[in-house]
Amino acid sequence: MAVVSMRVNGKAVAGEVEGRTLLVQFLRENLGLTGTHVGCDTSQCGACVVLMDGESVKACSVFASEAAGTEVRTIEGMANADGSLSPIQQAFQDNHGLQCGFCTPGMVMTAADLLQRNPDPSEHEIREYLEGNLCRCTGYHNIVKSIQDAAQKMRASATAAE
């Protein structure tokens, strides 16, 4: 067992882990952040996507010890400071971009990663970027629409802020 420490959603956290402990287990079991989900065991569903130092990673494919010293952001850290939904979260609700909600945290985190890299992605680029995230409910139609809507609103508010 070893102690790892990192920042999660802006707070310093630490916990005892085994060498084999995955980041997703650390988040769910040590920290009780159960918004990050486990949907497979071959690193292919994307339900566990979080941001690590600003980049999306599958938390099932990172050891907790590898995340030591990094800044991790999970779905629990996505809302605005006042608790209201962030533009991406709001767009998912507005466009019915979720049904059972299980893949949703991973979708939102992947969308956040995409939109910080590419604020104006085409439908094709969105679909390509979602390649590592499975959804069984929506048929992706409304997830794509949600991300397009979020992108448009985030661009508009960035323009307004300039």
Next chain:
Amino acid sequence: MPKDFGIGASPKRREDVRFLTGKGRYTDDINVAGQAYAYVLRSTMAHAKIGKVDATAARSAPGVLDVMTGDDIAEVGTLPCGWQIHSRDGSPMAEPPHPILARGKVRHVGDPIAIVIAETLALARDAAERIELDLEPLPAAVDMRKALADGAPTVHDDAPGNLCYDWTFGTPQEETDAEFEKAAKVVELELVNNRLIANPMEPRVAIGEYESHSGMHTLHTTSQNPHVIRLLMGAFVLGIPEHKLRVVAPDVGGGFGTKIYHYAEEALVTLAAKRLGRPVKWCSDRSEAFVSDAQGRDHVTKIELALDEGGKFLALRTDTLANMGAYLSVFATAVPTYLHGTLMAGNYTTPKITVNVRAVFTNTVPVDAYRGAGRPEATFQLERLIDKAAREIGMDPVELRRKNFVQPDQFPYATPVAVEYDTGNYDATMDKLLEISDHAGFEARRKESAANGRLRGFGIACYIEACGIAPSALMGQLGARAGGFESASVRVNAAGGITVWTGSHSHGQGHETSFAQVVAEMLGVPDEMVDIVHGDTAQGPMGMGTYGSRSLAVGGTAIVNATNKVIEKARKIAAHMMEASASDVEFADGKFTVAGTDKSMAFGEIALAAYVPHNFPFDELEPGLEEQAFYDPSNFTFPAGAYACEVEVDPETGKTQVLGFWAADDFGNVVNPMIVEGQVQGGVAQGIGQAMLEHAVYDDEGQLVSGSYMDYAMPRADDIPMVGVDHSCMTPCTHNPLGVKGCGEAGAIGSPPALVNAVIDALHAGGHAVPHIDMPLTPQRVWSALNAAG
């Protein structure tokens, strides 16, 4: 202006905020103080005699609390099958026992052999490796046709020849055969409905708890119908009376049928929790789900259609083999029979229809209902065959379908396969489909593709399904061991807030939003005054749960009926308060008014009065405002529609691109259009998955070759196009008060044949006379077919 609440509006889903902020509470998110962890040791062989299971070393391994094998729990009951089918000779189906831990033999890869409970999952898993297992391999029965042949390995000694039943249905065979004798044209087709794995994104999880001082068991589980699990597990497996067994299905991450059934692990953790006096949690990983969740489809069919000179359908006959897998799952026997045979008329007036089905045991994972359940299999056969018939007689496939549609003035329409369609308008959905898919512009698009060396195709399929499952009386006659009702309880609280308990369960369908819309509309209050509670047997009356697109049609009707009882009770209270006769009190827009006067009271005032009954005449009027209803439907509902798909095939590689998909559905009335459209889009994606990508493949030894997301091709975002949906053709259901039919499965039913028809159309346009290709339409299959046809 569109409504912003009540029936017909699309308010944002109230469920979404918790899911979007990580506050959802799925079963795996629940951890009970003191819980131990279970690991299930499963067979790695498809068929083997169990020589020895020695758990001595495992029992003494670090952190191990308990180990159970099949022999340790011999007194426990077996997993029940919910539907008894009778063969054509009147004999009941073969119904071999399905133990929760294998005894004597293992019968499929994944068959549970032992369960290890330890302080951590890692310790349980490590200890399981110390179980000494002596499995003597036996030849496996895998392919259905081979399993029925003489000398095939026998899966169950009490199912000779691996036959579960040999069922016939509809018109007597000789009558149908006589039509074929005199028909101008007979068209036939042999096809496979590929085996699928439902793959809800949340794997199954079960947590058992036991309270020794009260004898109370609690099971948290990933279920579509917690009340049914309580009944099946309590009454048939563990012998726990229902008042001592609480089953909770909290947020559930998708079901698609595979979370209907009672599974061994639910009983095992319940049993283990009592043995240990500690909560026990079991969590499936995805690899385990591939070999332990009930799988879907897997039919092999020969179907024939007789037509007259003008293209009118005269008769239809089918011969299907349906795979049951190694054991009978809860609905398994009903899927290829009453959920399949009854739909073989489709949208058409075919007067004679005979359906034959043999159900077969194999050394594969059990097969049961998966989104659509029997109806996709029926629709696929029929709609592929009609397309083939159109090509063979040289008639446009749309025209051939229209020529044979049941016409609006023929409803109610009794089919030769036991059901009576209440209403519909199939030409209307076809017209709408051709409009939204720009069918008229297709030939120009085809030419454009041809100029680029690509083969473009357009495919159509119609569908009808029987939903709103189901009238209990009919189910009983057909062999069901359960009823088809649903329950609701509506409590109006003193300050006017309303709590509704429903026996339906939501695992993505948005009931918390749409059911609230119904109650709000009826009571004339804002949506947010109504809360919907589901998923806990300790709250609300016995319910039957969610499957078969039944929630709104059956569960919603129970809510309507309970709400109407509330209104009647409130009317009596209003009459008392306003000193009028109840028959003179009218209720509209949330207000009770004495007819012909200006005396009125708001619904909220009546709610308060109900609980402050200072001067009620108690012999005539009880305090309180809370009512319950159990609704049993008088008929199925019959959603129907027409689907179109446009594809482009690259003849060099056989790769198919789905360019467009359109759905024109008649769901009757629609409560929340946003949710309904989402259901269709999701269903279509699963249908495209079946047609293009997904296939559960077993090798000759019964190993599941496609046992992970690396090998089982799930549809991903770039496999699915935007899906054009329309539900404006509405013929309201005639026998439920909401006029609704159900929308959950349609997408998965109508889409596979539309897609395959489109690919076949594309190949024919390129001069390749390919009669049929079995799903999934991989580039290899399409390329091979195209080259074989020349």
